[in-house]
Amino acid sequence: EAGVVQSPRYKIIEKKQPVAFWCNPISGHNTLYWYLQNLGQGPELLIRYENEEAVDDSQLPKDRFSAERLKGVDSTLKIQPAELGDSAVYLCASSASGGPTDTQYFGPGTRLTVL
Amino acid sequence: AQSVTQLDSQVPVFEEAPVELRCNYSSSVSVYLFWYVQYPNQGLQLLLKYLSGSTLVKGINGFEAEFNKSQTSFHLRKPSVHISDTAEYFCAVRLNRDDKIIFGKGTRLHILP
Known part of the structure; x- marks a missing residue:
């Protein structure tokens, strides 16, 4: 069974440019998460989807970040415009149903460097 | 609100030696x-x-952890580490369906030859 797929793995851009990350969750998983992981820190939730609905986006900086999950499968996270402080690893995870005891499966992440 | 504290940012340990990675959490209600x-x-x-249930939990790769409610701890242990255990380890806590999972800052395990 394929795991969570993310692309690109690495992205280098200049500040003020837009950038997008793509995630394909494990087949059949209804819940999808985007996390931000700064250097030396644990992941922090940006947004959680259950099917197509964003059920928790309280930590998403909505002035520059946006996300979508069309048809309840793949998801895209966008930053426009990027700032120097956005340099981090962006992780996508999925779980079967989003319950508190469900295991979250993580992708390898996209490492973003903003110059 | 719940929080997680990993007391050591880095832990060096010799290969085949035992290791314990410490984790303490803060919550006024039951957690996972x-x-x-x-x-x-x-x-x-x-x-x-x-x-829930048994406070000693066994995991993959020979790791185990013990839940201690009175000390609000969930320390991770392995009796004999290998080079392949070199990694970063994160402790995490979650309350219920609508609460997000909170991760600690991580502990980097260095295996010395």
């Missing part, structure tokens, strides 16, 4: 507890989780 491992340039992988 997790340990994840992150190998270099990879995503996080679940090692083990405590949901």
Whole structure:
């Protein structure tokens, strides 16, 4: 069974440019998460989807970040415009149903460097 | 609100020696507890989780953790480490369906030859 797929793995851009990350969750998983992981820190939730609905986006900086999950499968996270402080690893995870005891499966992440 | 504290940012240990990675949490209600491992340039992988029942939880790769409610701790242990255990380990806590999982800052395990 394929795991969570993310692309690109690495992205280098200049500040003020837009950038997008793509995630394909494990087949059949209804819940999808985007996390931000700064250097030396644990992941922090940006947004959680259950099917197509964003059920928790309280930590998403909505002035520059946006996300979508069309048809309840793949998801895209966008930053426009990027700032120097956005340099981090962006992780996508999925779980079967989003319950508190469900295991979250993580992708390898996209490492973003903003110059 | 709940929080997680990993007391050591780095832990060096000789190969085949035992190791303990410490984790304390803060919450006024019952929680679910997790340990994840992150190998270099990879995503996080679940090692083990405590949901209820026996306080000693066994996970993959020979790791185990013990839930101690009175000390609000969930320390991770392995009796004999290998070079392949070199990674970052994250302790995490979650309350219920609508609460997000909170991760600690991580502990980097260095295996010395």
